[in-house]
Amino acid sequence: MKLPSLVLVIALAFSLTSFAEEVAAPPGAAAKDKEAPGEQIDMSEPPYWMFSYEEFHDLQQMQKDLYMEKLLPNLAKVPRLDPVSKKELEDAGEWFQSWNRIQRKVYEACQDKEMLVTCEELSDIRLEALDMLSNKKLENRKADEIEAKSKKPKKSK
Amino acid sequence: MLLYSGMKTNWKLFIAIIVFSEIGYSSMCSNNVARSSTYFIPKMSDYCSGSTPCPKFRRQVRMQGSGIMPGNKLLTYTGKKLKMGSCGTAFGASGACLIPFISVAADPRYYRMGDIIQMPSMKGKVIQLPNGRAMVHPGYFVVQDTGGAIKGRNRFDFFTGTYGANSLANSFGTRAQADMRMTDVNDCDPHKGFTVVRRGSGNYQNSLLAIEDSLRNSGNSRMVASVEKTAGGAR
Numbered sequence: 001m002k003l004p005s006l007v008l009v010i011a012l013a014f015s016l017t018s019f020a021e022e023v024a025a026p027p028g029a030a031a032k033d034k035e036a037p038g039e040q041i042d043m044s045e046p047p048y049w050m051f052s053y054e055e056f057h058d059l060q061q062m063q064k065d066l067y068m069e070k071l072l073p074n075l076a077k078v079p080r081l082d083p084v085s086k087k088e089l090e091d092a093g094e095w096f097q098s099w100n101r102i103q104r105k106v107y108e109a110c111q112d113k114e115m116l117v118t119c120e121e122l123s124d125i126r127l128e129a130l131d132m133l134s135n136k137k138l139e140n141r142k143a144d145e146i147e148a149k150s151k152k153p154k155k156s157k
Numbered sequence: 158m159l160l161y162s163g164m165k166t167n168w169k170l171f172i173a174i175i176v177f178s179e180i181g182y183s184s185m186c187s188n189n190v191a192r193s194s195t196y197f198i199p200k201m202s203d204y205c206s207g208s209t210p211c212p213k214f215r216r217q218v219r220m221q222g223s224g225i226m227p228g229n230k231l232l233t234y235t236g237k238k239l240k241m242g243s244c245g246t247a248f249g250a251s252g253a254c255l256i257p258f259i260s261v262a263a264d265p266r267y268y269r270m271g272d273i274i275q276m277p278s279m280k281g282k283v284i285q286l287p288n289g290r291a292m293v294h295p296g297y298f299v300v301q302d303t304g305g306a307i308k309g310r311n312r313f314d315f316f317t318g319t320y321g322a323n324s325l326a327n328s329f330g331t332r333a334q335a336d337m338r339m340t341d342v343n344d345c346d347p348h349k350g351f352t353v354v355r356r357g358s359g360n361y362q363n364s365l366l367a368i369e370d371s372l373r374n375s376g377n378s379r380m381v382a383s384v385e386k387t388a389g390g391a392r
Contacts, residue, residue: 044269044355044356044357044358045355046266046267046268047266048265048266048269052269052356052357054269054271054356054357054387055251055269055270055271055356058251058252058253058270058271058386058387059251059252060248060252063252123266126265127265127266130250130251130265130270130303131250131303131305132250133248133249133250133251133252134249134250134262134302134303134304134305135196135222135249135250135262135302135303135304135314136222136223136233136234136304137196137220137221137222137304138219138220138221138222139304139305139306140222140304140305140306140307141222141234141305142305142306143304143305143306143308144305147305
């Protein structure tokens, strides 16, 4: 085999191994795998439908206020979760076990694929609260603008 | 045989295609290698001699999103001035005060705030901090921020305090040692290999303690508060 062909074969083999590595674990695959029903729910792994108690506890007050305000009406859409009052939710924000009980019910409900829209709305509230203090360098602002534009037609439906 | 002769005549073309496709794949990095960049908060005194924000500083604030003014105030790109209290940098999306070379912005769809990114190649590296002190890096970073362009499981934006990407003093910047550079998002060098320590998992407390030790040993006890806030969670 002449040198150019040998180089070609080596390069092809290297290229294919790189490709296999990419195909093996596409981003986002992990999140979807976790949704298989019947599995024990690990709330430390994505997808994140709600803030964990620890995450919520660290937030600045304005983030907490926004989160609570938007979370409350959305919790009413979660089946098998007893109605949660504003007072109960505020108390849960100060007490790990109460927060965890609500969070677990939400995660259990989100195992049902029919709940996907509601669960994504819940997830979006978390992202919105984080976004209040996220880094706003030019690159991030541009990405935010593009995402906002792509979401607009969806909302107008 | 026909294929072989074709390859023989067009081998330069084939190699060119493979080289270009290789560049394409490498820009994606494998899932356990960080696609990294850095961000910073400009400090007014580094850009202006007077007591009011000069055009050069304002330009940086527009680019970076915010800047530190005298009296621990933060000037945002919208012109708002925020009091930062005891936080000498800025608050990240997590609500915690950002720590140079420890805090990292990540995609909140993949990470909870407070998750730890372990990067073994960084352990033991000496980092020059913006406050003039040196820190021996623990090899751990804490997810404390997010950003609109930071998308994907292995996409991270490292906070470098007041050091810009091109600053000579920036240990993660464009002029840093090759095995510490974090500025090129398409660079998939093995030194960016990482694992995740989820908040609340078995190794979590030990990882946080290692970060606290590094900060204390480098005389940055003030920054420990931000890590302790994450460690506490006050259950």
